[in-house]
Amino acid sequence: MCGIVGIIGKAEVAPLLLDGLKRLEYRGYDSAGIATLIEGRIERRRAEGKLGNLAARLAAAPLPGVIGIAHTRWATHGRPNETNAHPHATARVALVHNGIIENFQELRDELSKAGRKFETETDTEAVAHLLTHYLDQGLDPEAAMAKMMPRLHGAFSLAILIADRPDIMIGARRGSPLAVGYGDGEMYLGSDAMALAPYTDRICYLHEDDWVIVSRDAATIYNNGKRVNREVKKTALSGALIGKGNHAHFMMKEIAEQPAVIGDTLQAFLNPLKRQIELPPLPIDLAKISQLTIVACGTAYLAGFVAKYWLERIARLPVELDIASEFRYREAPMPKDGATLVISQSGETADTLAALKYAKAQGQKVLAVLNVPESTIGRESDVVLHTLAGPEIGVASTKAFTTQLVVLAALAIATARARGAIDAQREAELSTALTEVPARAAEVLNHDARLKEIALKVAECRDVLFLGRGTSYPIALEGALKLKEISYIHAEGYAAGEMKHGPIALIDDNVPVIVVAPSDDLFEKTASNLQEVRARGGRVIFFSDKAGIARLGDAAMAAIELPTVDPFVAPILYAIPVQLLAYHAAVAKGTDVDQPRNLAKSVTVE
Template structure:
């Protein structure tokens, strides 16, 4: 959620920090700040965007080869200059940037107040800065030890970078539940919440694990546990390039990522499906294949868009592998005393691999002894490390806060897993198995066909850009796509929208329909087609406006709908991958026409690392 960037080395830190904060803007934020250290500390911070911070520091001292920056997504205290990071301790000994939540900050704040500490902000982070300082001064110990002792008293999640005035040239980083990556250069180190601010300087990185502390100077990096065990840094090479984080001529990252989906879906199945349709190979689950084949139940845990992908997975696993499936919100799963058996298979889905609620669900499941698979997009992420096995989506970095290509890549992985399990369990006949593989291989070309219709879809968007509400409806595999379409619209255009199973409309939501209510109907030519015709008639009988997503050549629904968007003919199993594309395009253009910040919608963050 919040974005952290820091540097220690021989270069001037300021340009690295500002560029890093710009690269982290996609995570969502409401204020920004930097601290630069050149013998004394200079902290500059303000409510607003990075460009506001750049204006603030004009004519200020921005020298120094050590520094840290931060973009804040508010948890404690409203967006304001005083609540922006970095925060300094009362006596000025420590500067801190923090991602996460200190849950027991109220208790710690009261304790520090009784010791004479005062506070200038409403944040939990300032409490932590003062706690570290208090321990440091009272016990007359090193900054690193003071940090470890302070963190041993903290309840909650954190990604931290800390600077001590008495130990110049050194940064201390720590992590629990909130990601931090360290880029390793030539006598210089780069720290960030993710790799995007780092990749133009080095391709050598290490990811901090929970309850690890890094002590960093330009000469060396020392890694310890909170309990003072010395650890060996695990440095890896990353393949992310600058091209992945540039718009490449598109007006917004979201539009670029919509258009990347033919390539990202191909990248997801490339090397995993035989082009002759004979087999699927998922190396990431090979070691646990016997457990997968013999699973009595699958539980899918996810949040947001990933949860919608999980709902698609439910249909696919039950149909092709004949295994019962439950799809759970990660945020609810851990709190409702779920019944978990050792022979359950749990699949955790997360774009970032750092979603706090999904991680908490994973840890609860592992306590019960079930097998956990991860589906995520970020190599080296926490979910990829904490699960027993898994599959990367290979969607590439997704900058737009509203997920597009990550969603279709997740569905691609789920479809491959369902087909593979169906083949192994002998519940999916070989002929149909081969047909489905060929259908999946054909998807990227069919999406290209849909993308060529963008101008037509844009014209439809112009008709509905000023509505206040919208309904989405679908059946079977396209019901989760209706949910996803509604989520996209409200995420980026701020129009209230809801998705429903089409047959449920008459159990309440149909009361909302009048001549001002657009209804987006997912009506591809599948097993529910005739039922969808009836549901659309119900909407039209109440003067609702219908925008229908139909299979190319459809004649029946065309006669009823106000607007029709065609998708190529396809197998029902891959229909979600095609049907969601027009909905993404519609939402994008409606949001642009309304003047919304498409890539950074208000109040939202890309990587949700707090509960």
Template sequence: MCGIVGYVGNKNATQVLINALKKLEYRGYDSAGIAVLEGEDILVRKCKGALKFLEEKIANETIKSSMGIGHTRWATHGEPSDENSHPHTNMDGTISIVHNGIIENYAALKADLQNQGVVFKSQTDTEVIVHLIDKEYKQDKDIFQAVIRTLHKLEGSYALGVLCKDYPDRIICARKESPLVVGLGKGENFIASDVPALLEHTRDVYYLDEKEIAVLYIDHVSLFDFEGNKIVKQPSHVEWDMDAAEKGGYPHFMIKEINEQPKACKDTMRPRIIKDGNGKATDVYFEENSIDVSWKKTKRVVITACGTAYHAGIVAKYAFEKLARIKVDVDVASEFRYRDPILDKDDIFIVISQSGETVDTLSALRLAKKEGLKVIAITNCVGSTVSREADDVIYTLAGPEIAVASTKAYTTQVLCLLLLAIKAGKLRGTLSEEDVSKLLSELEEIPGKIEEILKEQEVIQKFASMQFNKEKVFFIGRQFDSATALESALKLKEVSYMHSEAFAAGELKHGPIALIDDKALVVAIASEPKLYEKIGSNMVEVKSRGATVLVITPDNSGAFDGKTDEIFKIPECSSTLVSLLTIIPAQLFAYYCAIQRGFDPDKPRNLAKSVTVE
């Protein structure tokens, strides 16, 4: 995510920028920095860590400036460090930028620039942008045209703020697939990633749309498209209070993050899918690690994780075994090291942790490394302990997740594991090129299908309003859906404190059916057509014993008519990938049950975001 800010006016720019960044720390807290125009030079101050460390760094300086840009970082390329902190500058320090987003083609652009003699100071994708602008600027000394020409060379998502010492009266900003808001003041103007940074100063804003550019002066703002054509639009007036603004107008971070899943999945997936000249998806690329010949000879994958991440691992078990024909063992990390596990040096060991600091998962990782295994980490936090100690790392690009109960972290973990399974299948020869292309193309449709589900969330909200007082809730499913059932039950108990359990649907008759009565709700997850008849029988079994039944399914054949009280339809999808869709209604159900019961879903009792103790 990251947070960017900018200011042009008559006030002390340093203080305006620091205060604005404080309102955006929920967007990133790995590092922070500012660049201000002081006299005829750009002064940059930045450092690793929370914003308070930047404040301490500049506390004894007197910085006189009325224009500048600032950044608070959530790392995606390059670990948190002083060098990787924003803003980034060109080689002679005359142009400085801040960036929120991901530049997909940065590696090729960087190689080209290095061949031309450009020296890079960081490992970030962002630094490529400022050197490209510098290169274009040297052609005609027109900073606006230099920015436009650079934008046409970038692939990916970005919100940019650009400062040039030769143009001391303006800041240029641009937006593509990352949010950017322009604040309109009296004798001053602002940019920010989110509204909270602006509310202290103004409530009149321009929300920049896709591929729009804004040029901020002290007394006006000019808007353009990416071709340089002028745009006229009406400003909006913000009515939100500060708390609502931080949540993007949503009442809680959990529902905000549920709704961010299409973007999180798109950001995580898009840089990793290789396409040919015709736009056909052909392969998976993991820049962060070496997916190599070890996948061809391995006979087993071992996955360890805790909680939600463990459930992502169970989805992966089905995917690896189906697509790559590899035996997979999934272990709860808190149990793994205590049972004297049997490991082979050719095993591939995968650990999953949103924070990268989960102590049980770290212990499992260290045991595997001690036994000589190759360890791959999947985490959301660049520079975390897990990412540093693993041999290879795959980052989920979900951005900061504030709510304790994981939602977008889970879906991006599953997505990374599915990409890894597809890559393994290709390497092992169990998937043809056509199989790979078909799966990747369908994966690219997932964000849009999640958006379709989210548009219908009022159906789940209404159902939750009638079921939130159930004494017991059971989630059932088969194959991939049984893994989703586990995560669904966990989500409900985490935030609503309702008793919920999950079972492979066929296990109902082996004991759990004794618990079924008219005080029970059974949520059946049914995405595999060849198993519809089987799970339909399970529905009839529980419904005849008084239970209320909800089914989450893509079925359009009427297979469940008369067997359920409510059907929530999801878009059609192959059973291999459908776990990315079936979990969304369950997340929504958990959230709305918590609201109905009067609980704060962002801060469930007795739970913490990262478990760093045994």
């Protein structure tokens, strides 16, 4: 996850900003930068690599100023060099940005026609130019922000300096977290309260679509053009509370982080100008491999299950999918012109590592989808495709799963292009669908209160069934896995078409049936299964989009309307409500949500 720190204070802020960035190092990054205001102008110091490089730049060319913003960046589009490092700036505006601006190309074209000159290919630069454009029209910062916010589509957080206003800094958030810290004659912005811990124990978390004008003594928060009040909380500077933010559990915090980390991960593989996926150099020719073998455990296995659908259907590449603990014992013959893909959050999963070694012994090149590239699996693999989820503390995987899906979706698109299975137009369509996911994920989180109500009913049950077809089938399996591992309720996921082959015998009014059914080309098949459940007294909880709810919402005990998206990206979004359902059911039952019994975050023994 990219990191943001902002300070408006009494003393020079560059050393404090650098210190704040150091506390965000755990998120991972490969470039960093700081901007301050000095006598009405913006000054920046940026560097690729670790913070030591930025510290060296600051030692060689000190950066005075009592107001500043800072950023650690994962390389998204473009190399992790100084040009692409944040802060980005015009003559009047400097800003740092986490997330994705979906409509940046539209804004870029509009602003270019108005005479604005762009120096990078990033979406961030479009925001800097748009705000500058409004300021140049004579608007004050408040009016310029009020006009800009509705123009930005996507999920993002921003920290902003304005050259001729050294008395304020500005923050904004939509789908990506941002906190305001309150000090004594000093104020702060941070994407993570951990960065602000040494300076203040009074934190205010901005709500969705909030933006804030921060002075040395106060913060004025706006939403939808109106001033609003947000609670300022006193936090424990040491201990878990600061890491959990304003959430009761790490799991809920990590669910809420998904719009941000999905955006971070996506940008690492997406060229936003070309709407094209760009993978790192691979040890295999995607156009020529005869088979891809995917091996993983638990939730990572289910991410691989979704990828199997994507790769076979979109890229026309045959895929073998195996549970890592069983794979090597089959002694499966592996084609010489094939490749193996392993998936793991920790990169230390013992069974997956053993499967990797078997594949290498069979002459396979190994790709790995990992959240910890420097892990054992990362070192043993030929190439790592990195999920930028940041640390995941809760044992039940949430943001690691959805970022795995993002990486696998990118791999599927790139493979399809390499094999001639899709043309440039379809690649652009699929890539554009991916860019919409962070903002749509933020919309899904708005259903949290309703999902909590439903979960209270689920928590009273002994058995729960999940049904889905196509890519929704692995999501049904994931929903069942999440529910059983943290709430201890017995739950099973089934392919909806298999219901008549056994599970239908379990259905009565004591067994909720959770149906995952976006309105894709398999929707009518699933609709038939839903009606069969209803006819037997089953209580249906229905996850679908607007068209699906209109078609079958009345047949359900409860229905949650999710955003309408390209069916290709639906599994990423539909993972979120099943996570929330499991979370709230577990809370209702009083279980240890973050550390459920008998489970470990990383299974390092067979």
